[in-house]
Amino acid sequence: QQQVKQSPQSLIVQKGGISIINCAYENTAFDYFPWYQQFPGKGPALLIAIRPDVSEKKEGRFTISFNKSAKQFSLHIMDSQPGDSATYFCAASHNAGNNRKLIWGLGTSLAVNP
Amino acid sequence: DVKVTQSSRYLVKRTGEKVFLECVQDMDHENMFWYRQDPGLGLRLIYFSYDVKMKEKGDIPEGYSVSREKKERFSLILESASTNQTSMYLCASTSGRYEQYFGPGTRLTVT
Numbered sequence: 001q002q003q004v005k006q007s008p009q010s011l012i013v014q015k016g017g018i019s020i021i022n023c024a025y026e027n028t029a030f031d032y033f034p035w036y037q038q039f040p041g042k043g044p045a046l047l048i049a050i051r052p053d054v055s056e057k058k059e060g061r062f063t064i065s066f067n068k069s070a071k072q073f074s075l076h077i078m079d080s081q082p083g084d085s086a087t088y089f090c091a092a093s094h095n096a097g098n099n100r101k102l103i104w105g106l107g108t109s110l111a112v113n114p
Numbered sequence: 115d116v117k118v119t120q121s122s123r124y125l126v127k128r129t130g131e132k133v134f135l136e137c138v139q140d141m142d143h144e145n146m147f148w149y150r151q152d153p154g155l156g157l158r159l160i161y162f163s164y165d166v167k168m169k170e171k172g173d174i175p176e177g178y179s180v181s182r183e184k185k186e187r188f189s190l191i192l193e194s195a196s197t198n199q200t201s202m203y204l205c206a207s208t209s210g211r212y213e214q215y216f217g218p219g220t221r222l223t224v225t
Binding site for chain 1 (some may be wrong): 118145147154155156157159162164172204206208210211212213214215216217218219
């Protein structure tokens with residue numbers, strides 16, 4: 001059972017366009033929602049994260065939009081660049097029982113054409 | 115900068131061999147994780163450890179074991195490697211439940 005559902009599986013965007021990746025979750029106890037970026041041959045690295053007390057968080061060209069009532073959050077990459085080509089993972093975490101784990105989406109492979 | 119290193123980038127082993135994958139972190143993190151990454155299946159948690167000599171099973175522990183004798187080192191052991199364990203193995207560490215720092219991965223091929 002996939003607790004965090006990520007879509008699309010792959011995405012092709014033209015340089016300068018907007019890339020949008022969506023995630024949906026079921027567990028209302030989740031209170032931390034990070035996005036990780038993974039380049040080929042590297043491990044994932046934290047890109048940006050949000051908590052449910054805000055609806056949006058922006059860092060440079062990367063924005064997380066969060067909709068608590070719909071239990072959805074998304075990553076928007078503005079002015080997408082070829083260097084953004086990577087695999088992106090959403091994840092979620094809760095604090096119950098001193099939890100330390102992240103629940104991961106399956107990933108989205110983004111290709112930005114020059 | 116947090117650094118997580120893994121003992122090998124590429125490894126080729128034969129079916130039935132015992133395989134050791136080692137991970138070392140330099141930030142005094144309590145929590146360490148082993149994942150495997152396969153196309154279309156995302157990151158699947160094999161085992162994690164929240165303290166020295168402590169371990170918990172993740173989602174796919176079958177065929178694997180782990181060892182954590184020192185805080186900075188977390189080893190993944192394949193007792194008898196099988197071809198279906200051919201995968202990318204990623205180690206991560208964290209001080210809490212937030213940012214996980216990943217190593218570069220070990221691509222294991224079992225023939």
